[in-house]
Amino acid sequence: MSTGNGNIPEDVIEAVLQQHDIVDVVGKYVHLTKQGKYMKGLCPFHSEKTPSFTVTPDKQIFHCYGCGKGGNAIKFVMEIESYSFPEAVRTMAEDANIPISWNAQAMEQSPRNLLRDQLLKAHELTAMLYHFLLKNSDHGQPAMEYLRQRGFTDKLIDQFQIGYAPNRWDTLTQFLTKRGFDLSEMEQGGLLSMRSDESGYVDRFRDRIMFPIWDRNGKVIAFGGRMLHDGQPKYLNSPESMLFNKSRVLYNLHHAKPSIRKAHQIVLFEGYVDVIQAWDAGVTNGIATMGTALTSDHLNHLKNQAEEVVVCYDGDDAGQAAAMKAIPMLEKAGFQARVAVLPDRLDPDEYIKEHGKERFRHQIIEGAVTPTKFKLIYLKKSHILLEDSGKQRYVSEATKLIAEIQSPTEREVYLKELAQQFPIFDYETLKQECNEFRITLQKKKPVGDNNDNWWNNVMNEKRVTPPPNLLPAYHNAERTIIALMLQDLEVTRYVQERLGDEFNVEDHAAIAAYLYAYYAQGKEPDISRFISSLLDDRLEKIAISISMMEVQLEFNPQVLDDYIREIQKVPRLREVKHKRDEVKEAERAGDFLRAAQIASEIIALERDLK
Template sequence: MAARIPEETIQLIKRGVDIADVVGDYVQLKKQGRNYFGLCPFHGENSPSFSVSPEKQIYHCFGCGAGGNAFTFLMEIDQISFVEAASRLADRAGVAIDITASENLQSPKTNEYADFLEAHTLMAKFYRHLLLNTDEGSEALRYLHERGFTEDDIDRFQIGWSLPQHEFSLNVLQKRGFDPARMEEAGLLLKNEETGRYYDRFRGRIMFPLHDEKGQVVGFSGRSLGNDQPKYLNSPETPIFHKSRLLYHFHAAKTAIKRQKQFILFEGFADVIAAVRAGFDQSVAVMGTSLTEEHIYLLKRTAKEAVICYDGDQAGVNAAFKAADMLDKQGITVHVTLLPDGLDPDEFIKRNGSDSFTAYVKDASLTLMAFKMEYLKRGKNLRDEAQKFRYIEDVLNEIAGLKKAVERDHYLRRLASEFSLSLQALQEQEKAFFLKKRTDQPERKDLNKHALVQKARPVRQYPRHETAERRLIAHMLQSPDIADRVRLMMDGEPFTIDEHQALYTYLLGYYEKAEHPDTASFLMVLQDDQLRRLAVDISLMTVNEEPSEEELLDYVKEINKQRSRFQIEEKKRERDEAEKRHDYVGAARILKDIIALEKSLSR
């Protein structure tokens, strides 16, 4: 039986939340006039076309057409059920909501792997219990304390310990009804192909739970306590865990990232834990993989400024260069922190303390161009004339790619000063690179194809009858009184477009039952996604708050005319059929009807 939430509770939840705050947890919004705009979280784009209306409590994307209210936003972006969305919003609003049927909190789209998520949550709790409350976990706990992990770290990041036995997790999972074959697919167990027996994947390791964007445990990373290899053992790719999409700590860092308008990107979770301890709550990390487009998509929704703080060795600097270039191409402002002595952030903080790390990140981070100037020196002997001039040429090529003239001038002067060169000579050579890049620009338009399409998209023109129907519905959405006036004018006749007729019917029915009607509440009545998007699109039309009788009647007349046009087309087909049957008397009678209908159009 599906869980049901009383209408009064839903209204309390609606009044207690602001859609701009809800959407703002996922999308970086900027106020323009009465609405907020940002990059759509439902499709890739570089120009903001996603609008949020606090006045109407709805959102709408002019690019892909996505639209709805706070409930449907959470349902779509997190792929959850209405009941779970309502439960989350109730927490925000401070509204008590009683939902006893926990199975109803799962979206149909996630039910297939609900046991995977439940098993990971269960094992995360067991691992944590083993670390904190058992003799078997004491050695691991002592090791963590010696490495500088505090009780707060262990609690915040839910760190645990897996026993060295082969069947501990297997037994725990089986006792709670989990199928071992499914748990192998979930990445928690392994199978001995010779004996067919299942056994634990993680044994004798310090366990770090890995959370998805929604905060659900979807995997683990286990660190060996001794010299066992590999040093870090991660969950395999599963239906719920994808390294290319997951960023460590992102679920907990989103609020801080939005508040700071910046994220700090690390290579590993130990660095994130150390950075958070140092006060950088906006820290995230990739999980044993290079930065991907999927990672950037997640990050770009929440902030447009990045600080990259990878390991200080050559491999880390190379990875930072690649990540910085990817982020820059997506319009994110990049700074890079280069730590000395080849140290990784965790080691640097242990050796030098949090204050020193804070100073490096806040005061010593390099702009992307400054970082590139340092990076391009690597592997070159600048005392050698040939290598020096190759370096200068490489830097000039990078400077030529900067969008702002003042930036180009700044770095040209810096280069001239560093090598005691003529500024004029450098400017001339940089200009040649600059012009060449502009000449090549058309060939690279596809790099920003979403933005180009966005700017070129024409405003859609609707036929007169379709515009009339849309405007009537827009007026009806404003109040039950206007809707009733339109109903009387329509006199039982339908709209000419099926989707409009469906909205018309739903709206009249909604107004009969709703005590406090508004657009956001009406959207919850619409189960069909396309109808809901259409309703949002129409609700954003600008119409008079108090339409005159004449205006509404003009729209109704236009709809009636279109209905007559349809009748004329049907009559013409009937006349053709009559003539084919040699029924000329019938054809003449039908022609008379056609003429009468055509005369009605001219009135």
């Protein structure tokens, strides 16, 4: 992702950085603990067991030694919220009451951005139209009666901006036409459909109760429509568009964020009706996927929001199977997973109506079970337990499942429960069988607890230490010089005069050039602000990595001269190697005079190197 600054004035960027301390910004998403002059925590951008994510308050930067991400407060907001650079700056400026004085419109006048703006305006107006028609038109009366029968109060209808699309072909088409929208663009955005004879456009949604779908900023980007009368499909979502990607969007996330962060917990439902009814029952940290299974993109959006996810899917076979698939994905993404078990094949909406809001909150959500408990419940359904052979198969499979648990105490609890449920099986026998399964598992398992990331493998005491990254002396010299330049204007001037652009590593030369330009504008050393001037992600990562080096901060010309000599030696060493190859070629050709001349040149070069 490029971090070009576009037309945003530098004083705005500097004001944003000044008003947003990196510790406060990161601390909203990551639990940080102080370690010396650093703050450390678990990286929000990848799964890890021990902290490799570091915030340096005095430099106002973050850096993860695991995944390599790093930058200043603006970069963190970009990464954590999937914002562009202008979006991040604008959001942070608004948060700090910094006037948005630059011409943001001129900055974002690309055809794609103009189309996006038009579609956002059209979706917002469409949501308002459908909501108005539901509450204030004769067309909407049957839909309003249906919603009230289903337990939707006026307050819920208003809060979730529920609406109604009349059973007509052109209600929305005429509405958008009168407001000057390009109908072909509205079709691209999923609001309209082209007629079968391609002679014009018609409303995509007809005779449906309409549920607006919002993005993370609360902007309407799509709709979900439920058929009011008989017809198929019963539920219809907007098609995917430049605004809406169902594998990424999570329904109600913008409403639920405050409750999610307060509770450190997300409740994951299957559909928007369940989310709304659960909200009315006091479960305000609920979200839903949009008619699709849980994806890794969904989890990436959720990773920074909470530590625990309660899966509350329908109690039927399809819902429970979906919950079984979701558990390993959540665990792999680093969440603590629990499952809300709904009885009698009920869905959350039905349960709330039959048993009440309080019981739903306390017994179903707060009483959610561990993944192991849920797997045992799920496993039990696939065996005929009235027969001894069915009991035997279930207990054997359950014991294998329990054997996978790391905690000895937790294993003991489940084994005792199993022995109590089936008294014909002795606890000690089950324990022995469980231990045998564990021995088999250990033989198959690679050593360590985090084998996808050996560098962060906290339980592998015998892990092989990766070979150190042995960089050439000149490479380390260049990194050290840049680390000093990042923090000292006098060092930069000294290096610029004596070394200039003679860095051997191209990226180091580019960073040095940016530093020369940065200081030439009269700016003081400030790593966070310097990073904002870089226009390349790779250079950003390298600069952040270099800035984390521990270097002596005193200006020492003798030490700098040593580093500069080490750097300047490289082209001469390469020349010596090239001339030695020329000597061999001359000797092979029998031109011993030429070989002797080149050898004397080599001696002179080597003398200079000393």
